[in-house]
Amino acid sequence: MSDNTKPGWFGRLFGRRGEAPAEAPPVTPSEGEPDYATAAESAPPAAPTVTEASPDTAPERDLPPELAGADLQPIEGAPEEPPAGTAGQPPATPTEPEGAVAPEAEPPAASALAEPEPEPEPEPEAPAEKRGWWSRLTGGLRRTSSALSERVTGLFTKRKLDATTLEELEDALIQADFGVETAMRISEAVGKGRYEKGIAPDEVRAILATEVERALEPVARPLALDPGAKPFVLLMVGVNGAGKTTTIGKLAQKFRAQGRSVMLAAGDTFRAAAIEQLKVWGERTGAPVVTRPQGADAAGLAFDALQAARESGTDVLMIDTAGRLQNKAGLMAELEKIVRVIRKLDESAPHAVLLVLDATVGQNAISQVELFQKTAGVTGLVMTKLDGTARGGILVALAAKFGLPVHFIGVGEGVDDLEPFTARDFARAIAGLEKDT
Numbered sequence: 290m291s292d293n294t295k296p297g298w299f300g301r302l303f304g305r306r307g308e309a310p311a312e313a314p315p316v317t318p319s320e321g322e323p324d325y326a327t328a329a330e331s332a333p334p335a336a337p338t339v340t341e342a343s344p345d346t347a348p349e350r351d352l353p354p355e356l357a358g359a360d361l362q363p364i365e366g367a368p369e370e371p372p373a374g375t376a377g378q379p380p381a382t383p384t385e386p387e388g389a390v391a392p393e394a395e396p397p398a399a400s401a402l403a404e405p406e407p408e409p410e411p412e413p414e415a416p417a418e419k420r421g422w423w424s425r426l427t428g429g430l431r432r433t434s435s436a437l438s439e440r441v442t443g444l445f446t447k448r449k450l451d452a453t454t455l456e457e458l459e460d461a462l463i464q465a466d467f468g469v470e471t472a473m474r475i476s477e478a479v480g481k482g483r484y485e486k487g488i489a490p491d492e493v494r495a496i497l498a499t500e501v502e503r504a505l506e507p508v509a510r511p512l513a514l515d516p517g518a519k520p521f522v523l524l525m526v527g528v529n530g531a532g533k534t535t536t537i538g539k540l541a542q543k544f545r546a547q548g549r550s551v552m553l554a555a556g557d558t559f560r561a562a563a564i565e566q567l568k569v570w571g572e573r574t575g576a577p578v579v580t581r582p583q584g585a586d587a588a589g590l591a592f593d594a595l596q597a598a599r600e601s602g603t604d605v606l607m608i609d610t611a612g613r614l615q616n617k618a619g620l621m622a623e624l625e626k627i628v629r630v631i632r633k634l635d636e637s638a639p640h641a642v643l644l645v646l647d648a649t650v651g652q653n654a655i656s657q658v659e660l661f662q663k664t665a666g667v668t669g670l671v672m673t674k675l676d677g678t679a680r681g682g683i684l685v686a687l688a689a690k691f692g693l694p695v696h697f698i699g700v701g702e703g704v705d706d707l708e709p710f711t712a713r714d715f716a717r718a719i720a721g722l723e724k725d726t
């Protein structure tokens with residue numbers, strides 16, 4: 290079970306280093322990496338630092354671009370059409386120099402405020418929250434849904450249903466990232482009993498929504514926090530820029546609102562900015578953050594954080610990790626080491642390993658799930674950026690292929706822009722239908 294020879298909480302805070310295991314050398318931030326100065330001055334050489342939460346910190350503290358992910362790089366092997374502002378950047382690893390890109394990291398709020406004439410907005414409509422969620426989801430899925438919708442209209446308007454039409458529908462679904470298996474199932478469902486007859490495009494859309502919902506229903510599962518696990522340890526993994534740190538912040542907010550105590554571990558020790566970014570989320574949400582200086586061993590930090598969380602009786606410990614490309618063996622090994630090391634303290638930890646997927650990357654998500662699952666034992670998925678140019682069909686393919694629970698989807702950068710995943714809403718939005726009431 291656990292090793293209880295550890296010194297006390299304050300001893301750990303101010304005294305010795307965490308007992309990172311001797312195997313596998315610590316992964317160091319690579320050569321050619323500048324910017325050590327900022328991190329080094331803020332913490333004592335090895336002991337972890339736990340920030341005290343400041344729940345009353347002004348909630349909307351502005352993030353400088355590099356904290357907000359402005360150093361994002363395109364994912365290697367990801368299909369074309371990166372988010373605006375990242376085009377043409379070289380592929381990245383977490384060890385690459387920072388600040389190469391300055392995309393649309395900041396929400397437009399600040400500049401919008403500065404605009405000379407605040408045009409009076411026409412209608413201050415009622416249930417802003419609900420409407421906001423649905424319209425952002427449909428907006429994010431619009432690219433996929435309107436492409437599909439156009440094909441459906443083109444294929445099924447005043448035409449008899451035959452094998453060629455169904456094959457073309459299948460192609461359209463495959464192009465929309467649904468995966469071959471699901472595409473076949475949907476076109477079979479459309480064809481069933483209707484050969485040589487006509488079918489209206491709207492009817493096809495309805496079948497599409499039903500079949501997508503059926504595919505997603507089994508994976509739309511909430512994240513259940515095992516009450517016996519104290520702390521409940523949640524490890525956040527994923528490629529660079531997927532939204533891990535932001536998702537931790539959003540989840541911290543949710544857990545705090547449920548009255549749980551939360552601690553965050555800044556396990557992305559590659560970049561000083563990543564540590565700072567998590568600290569900001571800690572301040573915003575009233576969660577203490579365990580940090581070590583940049584370049585420290587992430588597994589050792591995770592170990593320290595788990596011990597700190599135990600000793601302080603914290604309910605949920607969320608461990609951030611550096612973004613890593615799924616095909617970089619060395620970095621994936623570091624992830625394995627984090628898992629191994631925290632199991633020395635608690636065999637059942639981590640209780641959840643959430644893989645964060647960026648909805649704009651399309652097919653690359655398949656290999657991300659495969660490889661992160663192999664290395665870190667992913668227990669569930671979070672899909673972010675469903676508010677932009679998302680390729681949401683991929684979620685359908687992932688459901689069919691892996692059957693992993695999808696706990697949350699992200700539709701924006703703000704603290705409230707994370708919602709539990711619901712199969713019906715998603716299916717209707719992607720099929721271009723109105724919200725079900």
Ligand SMILES: Nc1nc2c(ncn2[C@@H]2O[C@H](COP(=O)(O)OP(=O)(O)OP(=O)(O)O)[C@@H](O)[C@H]2O)c(=O)[nH]1
Nearest residue numbers: 357358529530531532533534535612674699701702
């Ligand atoms: N539009 C939108 N942006 C998001 C969402 N989730 C995260 N982001 C933004 O994506 C960028 C990267 O998010 P991070 O949370 O820093 O991503 P990360 O996975 O921690 O990145 P690394 O630590 O560099 O690997 C930031 O600008 C976030 O604000 C989302 O659901 N929608």
Ligand SMILES: [Mg+2]
Nearest residue numbers: 533534557563
């Ligand atoms: Mg991060």
